[in-house]
Amino acid sequence: MISSLPKSTRLMKKAAIAAALMLLVGCSEKDRPLDSPVRLEGGIFGTFYQVTINDPLTQEQANNLEAGFLAELESVDAAMSTYRDDSELSVFNQAPLDEWQPLSNALIEVLAISHSVAEKSDGAFDVTVGDLVNLWSFGPEARPKEIPSEQLLAERLAQVGFDAVEVDTQAMQARRERNAYVDLSGVAKGHATDRVGAYLDQQGIKGYLVNLGGDMLAHGYRDDQKTPWRVGIETPQSGAPHAQHIVPLHDMSVATSGNYRNYFEADGQRFSHTIDPRTGRPVTHNVASVSVFHPSNAWADAWATALLVVGSEAGMRMAVDHNLSVLMLLRDGEHWQSIVSPSFVDYFGEDLVNELGIEPWTASNARSIKEGN
Numbered sequence: 458m459i460s461s462l463p464k465s466t467r468l469m470k471k472a473a474i475a476a477a478l479m480l481l482v483g484c485s486e487k488d489r490p491l492d493s494p495v496r497l498e499g500g501i502f503g504t505f506y507q508v509t510i511n512d513p514l515t516q517e518q519a520n521n522l523e524a525g526f527l528a529e530l531e532s533v534d535a536a537m538s539t540y541r542d543d544s545e546l547s548v549f550n551q552a553p554l555d556e557w558q559p560l561s562n563a564l565i566e567v568l569a570i571s572h573s574v575a576e577k578s579d580g581a582f583d584v585t586v587g588d589l590v591n592l593w594s595f596g597p598e599a600r601p602k603e604i605p606s607e608q609l610l611a612e613r614l615a616q617v618g619f620d621a622v623e624v625d626t627q628a629m630q631a632r633r634e635r636n637a638y639v640d641l642s643g644v645a646k647g648h649a650t651d652r653v654g655a656y657l658d659q660q661g662i663k664g665y666l667v668n669l670g671g672d673m674l675a676h677g678y679r680d681d682q683k684t685p686w687r688v689g690i691e692t693p694q695s696g697a698p699h700a701q702h703i704v705p706l707h708d709m710s711v712a713t714s715g716n717y718r719n720y721f722e723a724d725g726q727r728f729s730h731t732i733d734p735r736t737g738r739p740v741t742h743n744v745a746s747v748s749v750f751h752p753s754n755a756w757a758d759a760w761a762t763a764l765l766v767v768g769s770e771a772g773m774r775m776a777v778d779h780n781l782s783v784l785m786l787l788r789d790g791e792h793w794q795s796i797v798s799p800s801f802v803d804y805f806g807e808d809l810v811n812e813l814g815i816e817p818w819t820a821s822n823a824r825s826i827k828e829g830n
Contacts, residue, residue: 487517494664494679497523501530502538502646504670508653509686511664511679522660529652530669536564537645539587549631550587550638557630567641567648567755568624568631574644574759575619577779582763583734585621587640588613590732593739614737647712647758650674654710654754666706671713674754675706690748690784691715692793701786701793702813704805706750712757714765715746733766742768743788750782750801773798773818784815 495514498507508526510519538544545564552558560568571584592605592613621637633639650672657665657676664677666686675686685707689700704711714731731740747765751757760781764772769785776783776798782805783798795815802810802817810817 487515489516490514491516491519495519499527501527502534502649502670504646505668506530506653506670507668508657509666509668509679510657510662511677511681512662522657522662525660526653526656529656530649533563533645533649533652536561537567537641537648539640539642546639546641549633552633554633554636557625557628557632559630562629563648563652565624565626565629565631567644568622568639569626570648570755570759571641571644572619572622572624574756574763578760578763578767578775580619580735581733581766582643582759583617583619584639584641584643585617585619585637586732586734587638588616589734589737590640590642591638593732610737617734617737643714643762644755644759646670646672647710647754647756650710650712650754650758672710672754672758673706673712674710676708678707690786691746692786702784702795702815704750704784704813705809709750709752710754710757711748711750712754712761713746713748714758714761731762731765740766740768744769744772744785745788745793746786747772748784750784750804769796769818774820776800776818785818 491514493511493513495510496507497510497519498505500506508523510522514522534541534544536545539546539550541547545561549558549560549564568584571582574582575584589610592609616635616637618637621635622631622633622639624631646669650667650669651674653667653669654665654674654676657667662676664679665675666679666688667674671691673688675688678684679686685705687703688706688711690702690704690711690713692701732738733740744765747761749757749761749764751760760779760783764775764781764783764785767775769787772785773783773796775781777800780800781798782801782803784801785796787794787796795813796818797810797815798818
């Protein structure tokens with residue numbers, strides 16, 4: 458039977474049906490349950506982000522979560538980047554000396570953490586090391602890769618010192634008391650990792666693992682059987698990443714600092730990107746990487762940098778003094794030696810330490826570890 462409807466009406470009905478079908482397909486796509494765990498990943502801060510979520514999610518929920526935590530990361534970048542002239546930190550670095558500058562809650566918090574770790578590490582962690590980092594070709598100045606002169610080194614070292622920045626946490630303000638360049642690269646990524654975790658907590662997510670350029674924060678479990686998340690401590694060598702140790706993580710974060718990837722060579726010497734703020738020079742000891750396990754990734758990040766600066770013996774003594782869970786990888790000729798602090802053993806247990814083949818650090822074996830025997 459031939460339809461008696463006009464052709465234009467039939468076309469309109471077909472278009473309406475097609476639009477309805479497209480809407481249904483669109484709705485079904487947004488509401489489609491995703492296989493667990495869901496992994497959201499991409500690039501940020503010149504590195505990568507990877508957020509793995511165990512909770513049941515639809516495609517739309519996953520998209521919304523990713524947009525939400527990316528907004529948090531953009532906020533951190535706008536506040537703390539040294540590569541953006543318009544960042545809050547860059548503006549602070551250009552502000553007149555001895556004049557209080559009102560700062561955001563996030564920037565004040567990170568400066569306060571930095572000041573605390575600087576004091577507790579006797580200056581091994583220092584956010585005013587920025588000019589020295591730039592001088593040794595590892596900062597945004599992109600200087601020629603050459604050894605700086607003694608005169609220039611002394612000039613920049615004279616400006617360094619965490620006492621150059623005064624932070625008033627009550628009034629939410631800070632000021633520079635001499636011409637120090639503040640660089641938060643040793644703590645900002647850890648703070649950003651915490652921010653992503655806090656956002657996911659606010660959204661009611663129960664099980665997740667945040668990996669922001671190697672800084673990791675685990676919450677809850679990786680599956681319904683309450684299996685802890687598993688994180689790899691990377692072998693400190695160039696080439697494809699390889700896990701030296703696999704550590705279970707539950708409601709805990711880990712930050713790792715290493716000096717084996719970012720370096721330059723001049724006059725037949727290799728210079729690490731890890732600068733000792735107390736001497737103004739790259740470190741030369743045999744510690745290749747330091748991993749610190751802490752509920753706050755910002756604190757873990759700062760402490761990992763500080764302990765990498767001071768080396769194995771002084772670093773482990775600091776770990777004991779401040780009850781830090783620490784895993785260090787040391788160069789031992791062509792091999793690697795792993796040591797952990799007493800707090801690491803207390804937290805993870807002797808069985809895991811033995812399973813991983815790691816030697817616990819004690820004051821009595823410090824000499825043999827230092828000498829690589």
